[in-house]
Amino acid sequence: xxxxxxxxxxxxxxxxxxxxxxxxxxxxxxxxxxxxxxxxxxxxxxxxxxxxxxxxxxxxxxxxxxxxxxxxxxxxxxxxxxxxxxxxxxxxxxxxxxxxxxxxxxxxxxxxxxxxxxxxxxxxxxxxxxxxxxxxxxxxxxxxxxxxxxxxxxxxxx
Amino acid sequence: xxxxxxxxxxxxxxxxxxxxxxxxxxxxxxxxxxxxxxxxxxxxxxxxxxxxxxxxxxxxxxxxxxxxxxxxxxxxxxxxxxxxxxxxxxxxxxxxxxxxxxxxxxxxxxxxxxxxxxxxxxxxxxxxxxxxxxxxxxxxxxxxxxxxxxxxxxxxxxxxxxxxxxxxxxxxxxxxxxxxxxxxxxxxxxxxxxxxxxxxxxxxxxxxxxxxxxxxxxxxxxxxxxxx
Numbered sequence: 001x002x003x004x005x006x007x008x009x010x011x012x013x014x015x016x017x018x019x020x021x022x023x024x025x026x027x028x029x030x031x032x033x034x035x036x037x038x039x040x041x042x043x044x045x046x047x048x049x050x051x052x053x054x055x056x057x058x059x060x061x062x063x064x065x066x067x068x069x070x071x072x073x074x075x076x077x078x079x080x081x082x083x084x085x086x087x088x089x090x091x092x093x094x095x096x097x098x099x100x101x102x103x104x105x106x107x108x109x110x111x112x113x114x115x116x117x118x119x120x121x122x123x124x125x126x127x128x129x130x131x132x133x134x135x136x137x138x139x140x141x142x143x144x145x146x147x148x149x150x151x152x153x154x155x156x157x158x
Numbered sequence: 159x160x161x162x163x164x165x166x167x168x169x170x171x172x173x174x175x176x177x178x179x180x181x182x183x184x185x186x187x188x189x190x191x192x193x194x195x196x197x198x199x200x201x202x203x204x205x206x207x208x209x210x211x212x213x214x215x216x217x218x219x220x221x222x223x224x225x226x227x228x229x230x231x232x233x234x235x236x237x238x239x240x241x242x243x244x245x246x247x248x249x250x251x252x253x254x255x256x257x258x259x260x261x262x263x264x265x266x267x268x269x270x271x272x273x274x275x276x277x278x279x280x281x282x283x284x285x286x287x288x289x290x291x292x293x294x295x296x297x298x299x300x301x302x303x304x305x306x307x308x309x310x311x312x313x314x315x316x317x318x319x320x321x322x323x324x325x326x327x328x329x330x331x332x333x334x335x336x337x338x339x340x341x342x343x344x345x346x347x348x349x350x351x352x353x354x355x356x357x358x359x360x361x362x363x364x365x366x367x368x369x370x371x372x373x374x375x376x377x378x379x380x381x382x383x384x385x386x
Binding site for chain 1: 272273274275276284286289291293
C-alpha cells in the first residue's frame with residue numbers, strides 16, 4: 001500500500017483528497033474510489049448465469065451472499081485473458097447493489113487531490129455515457145479514473 | 159505465380175488509392191473559390207520559407223515558424239496573390255498536406271500511448287506531452303473509406319501532428335517537407351456536406367489538404383466523421 005499525502009497544508013475544502021483503489025487491465029492502470037470498494041478477492045470459480053447480459057461473467061458466493069461478477073475486459077473492449085494467480089475480483093457497492101469486477105491484478109491505494117484529476121477530452125460524443133471520468137498523472141504514469149456508476153448498465157446489476 | 163498475384167494485388171491497391179484521390183479532386187471543385195469555407199494561412203512572399211524537414215528537426219522548426227504564421231493569418235486576405243505554406247505528410251501511401259498555420263508541432267511516435275477505453279474507434283490513445291494528455295486520432299481510419307481500408311496497406315505510424323493548440327494529435331506514417339503554394343493553385347472545396355475535414359486538393363503536389371480547424375470541430379462534437 002502506498003500513501004502519497006505530500007502537503008497537508010493544502011486547503012481540504014477547495015482541493016479535497018480522495019482515496020482510490022488501483023488495478024491493472026492490459027498494462028493500463030485504473031482507479032476506482034475506495035468508498036465504493038468493499039473488498040478484494042482472489043479469483044474463485046464463477047458460476048455462469050444463462051441468459052445474463054454479455055458482460056456478466058456469472059455469480060459467486062460471498063459468505064452466503066450472491067455477487068454478480070462483470071467481465072471488465074469485455075466492458076473495456078479488451079481481449080479476454082485466462083485468470084491466473086494475480087487475477088482479482090474487486091467487490092464494489094453501487095446504488096446498494098454489490099457487484100464484482102474482474103481485474104488482472106490489484107496494485108495499491110492512492111490518495112489524489114481533486115486538482116490532480118484531469119478530464120479527458122471527449123472523443124465519443126456522449127459525455128453522459130462516458131465511464132472514464134478522467135485521468136491523473138503521478139510519477140510519469142497515468143491513472144485512469146473509472147466512474148463505476150456509469151460503467152455498469154442497469155440490466156447488469158439487477 | 160505468387161509474384162504475379164502480388165503484383166496484381168499491388169496494382170489493385172494503387173488503383174484504389176488513385177481512385178480515391180481522383181474522387182477527392184472531383185469533390186474539390188474548380189473555378190471560383192470560396193475561401194471563407196477554407197482554413198488557410200496567408201503568407202506573403204517575404205515570409206516564404208522552404209526548410210529541409212528531417213526527422214529530428216520538425217519540432218523546433220514548427221515552433222519557430224508558428225508565431226510568425228499566426229500573425230500573418232490576421233493580415234488582410236488577398237487570395238490571388240497570397241501564398242500558402244503547407245507541410246506534406248504521408249498517410250499509408252496517400253500524400254496529404256496541412257497548413258503550417260494550423261500545425262502546432264510534430265512529435266515522434268512515443269514508446270507507448272495510454273489506451274483509454276470508452277472512446278470512438280478513431281481514437282488511438284493518450285499521448286503524454288509536456289505535462290498534457292493529448293488524444294491521438296487514427297487519421298488513416300478517418301481518411302480512407304471503409305471499402306478502401308481493407309485493401310489499404312497498413313504502415314506503421316511514425317509521427318504525430320499536433321493541432322488545435324496541442325489539444326489533438328493526428329497519427330501519420332511520416333512527414334516530408336514544407337512547401338509554399340499559391341492559394342490559387344489549391345482546388346478549394348466550396349460546399350462540404352461530407353468530408354468536412356478536407357479543405358481541398360493541391361494538384362501540383364498530388365495531395366489532399368486537411369482542414370485542421372474543421373477536423374477539430376468534428377472531434378469536439380465526437381462526430382462519427384463521415385469517411386465516404
